[in-house]
Amino acid sequence: MYDIEKFYQAADVEDAVRALQEDPQGVVISGGSDVLIKIREGKLAGCNLVSIHGIKELEGISMDEEGAILIGPGTTFSHITNNKIIQTHIPILGDAVDMAGGPQLRNIGTVGGNVCNGVTSADSASSLCCLDAILVLKGPEGVREVPISRWYTGPGKTVRDHAEVLTSIKIKRESYEGFGGHYIKYGKRNAMEIATLGCAVMVKLTEDKKHVEELRLGYGVAAPTPIRCRETEKAVKGMEIGEALAEAVGKGALEEVNPRSSWRASKEFRLQLVEELGRRALKDAVIKAGGEWDD
Numbered sequence: 001m002y003d004i005e006k007f008y009q010a011a012d013v014e015d016a017v018r019a020l021q022e023d024p025q026g027v028v029i030s031g032g033s034d035v036l037i038k039i040r041e042g043k044l045a046g047c048n049l050v051s052i053h054g055i056k057e058l059e060g061i062s063m064d065e066e067g068a069i070l071i072g073p074g075t076t077f078s079h080i081t082n083n084k085i086i087q088t089h090i091p092i093l094g095d096a097v098d099m100a101g102g103p104q105l106r107n108i109g110t111v112g113g114n115v116c117n118g119v120t121s122a123d124s125a126s127s128l129c130c131l132d133a134i135l136v137l138k139g140p141e142g143v144r145e146v147p148i149s150r151w152y153t154g155p156g157k158t159v160r161d162h163a164e165v166l167t168s169i170k171i172k173r174e175s176y177e178g179f180g181g182h183y184i185k186y187g188k189r190n191a192m193e194i195a196t197l198g199c200a201v202m203v204k205l206t207e208d209k210k211h212v213e214e215l216r217l218g219y220g221v222a223a224p225t226p227i228r229c230r231e232t233e234k235a236v237k238g239m240e241i242g243e244a245l246a247e248a249v250g251k252g253a254l255e256e257v258n259p260r261s262s263w264r265a266s267k268e269f270r271l272q273l274v275e276e277l278g279r280r281a282l283k284d285a286v287i288k289a290g291g292e293w294d295d
Contacts, residue, residue, distance in 0.1 A: 002039050006048040012055055013138055013165050019050045020163040021140050026050045028165065030058075030074055033101070033109040034117050052165060058112070061085050067173030073112020073166045078103075080111055090171060092181030092200060096127040099185045112166045115151070118158045118225075125226035126200035126218035127183050132175040139164035152225035178204045179214075180289025182281045186273050188264070196265045197221045199277035201249075201285040205241070209291045212239050215282075217249060222257035222274055229256040241291050249282050250275035 008026075010016035020026045029035045029049045038044045052058060058074035061083045069085060077097040080086055086094040100106055100114070100123040114122045115135065133148040140163050151158050160166065181202035185195045198220035204213045215236050217229040232252030239245045259270035283293045 002036065003042070003045040003047075004039060004049055005046045007051065008049065009051045009053075010055065013052075013057060013167055016050055016052050016055070016165050017139055017163055020165070023048050023050070024162065026162075028052060028116070030113050031076065031108040031110040033105050034113055058165075058167065063089075067177070069171045069176070071111060071169040071171070073115070073169060074110050075112075077106040077109050077111065077114075081106070090131060090176050090181070092183050092202065093124065093127045093131065096123050096183040096185075096198075096200065099123050099183075111169065115169065116158060116160060116166055118152055118154075118156045120152075120155065120224060120226050121195045121198070121221050122226070123183075123185060123195060123198060123220075126198050126220045127181070128169070129218040129226050129228050130181065130200045130202040130216040131171045132216075134170040134172070135166060136168040136170055137161075137164040138167045143167075145170070149228070155224045176202075178289075179216075180205075180285050180287070180291075182284035182288060184277045184281045184284075186277060194264070195221055197259070197270055197273040197277060199274070199281045201278065201281040203282070203285045203289050203291075205286070205289045205291050209289075210241055212236055212241070212245065215249075217253060217278060217282075219253070219257060219274060219278075222253075222259045222270065224258070224260075227257065229253045231256055241286055241293065246279040246282055250279045253278045 008019050025048050027047045027049055029051050030053050059072045062070050077100050081094040081098040111124055114124045128148055135146045137144050139161055179202045183200045186197045200218040202216040206213045215233050217232055220226045236248050253274050257274050259267050261267045286293055
């Protein structure tokens, strides 16, 4: 049973903002893959829903004149994975969201919902962190842009104000151009599993393809919120591709993460995953950036 007090279908973004402003108890729903589960579990019993589903301005993927990739928050995981812009420029994100749930969820679940629910296990989260995504919000006070580094405030919490609607996920050209990236998700099952740990690595190599020009290392479920290991990123800049680099990435990450024990995995096991997945994702990212990795 779904205990819903009211349901309002917003005509456009402005209408959704108005509806949320008028209803302090209003809950935004788009694909519904998260919200409906919470309602069924009783966590949002008797809620008032404000639907942004079907608002065209919130859907689709485009590139602006400066090369920034603009992703509508209402775009489903399946559309992201199969989009040519994503496949050409930021395949790491398409690969990441293709690991979310099963085909049914990927056909209805939206990237905006994945970001706005604020959970550290979201499959898009660590990749978007490594892409330095910018989240564009519209609310009663107008439009504001929030770097994803300032988006998450705690488990399941973000800086989005109640009456604000996420209108776009922007990834600037300098945030993806020249980078190779790879995302690894570890779960107990091969499919339809919430991440026990997620790791994303993006790397830009020097012209000779033998050294790190820039590296970005992100994790999900390694802390209360998705995180970047920025000290490790600084430490490995300029290092030569090889085992010493992998060792520095894996060991460095251990100093920056803070996983917890849960019914899915112990803290100790997650720490093992942090080190191992960091090394593995690095290797694949280097290869995708045009480098070579000798085992």
